[in-house]
Amino acid sequence: MHITYHAAERFLQRVFEFTSYSSTQIRNAMQLLERDLFNIELRSKSRVVLPSFPDFYGVFAQNTLVTIVPKRLNAKL
16 A cells, blocks of 8 residues: 555644644654554545544545545535
8 A cells, every 4th residue: 555645745734733744744644644554455445434533534546545534524435
């Protein structure tokens, strides 16, 4: 599984509400996401709930985490 730079940026912005961050923080976010999603099996789903952050989805395309989106209260997968 691959984690894009864009996904790490969105993770920092949406989960931790950062408005500015360094490249080191982005690399650390990529590592955190990689460890968090290590045992996830991607079958036919394009959205998967992040195990350590259950209020957010990871959006996948071709075995690559593309972005992070917040869950909506009354929305379905």
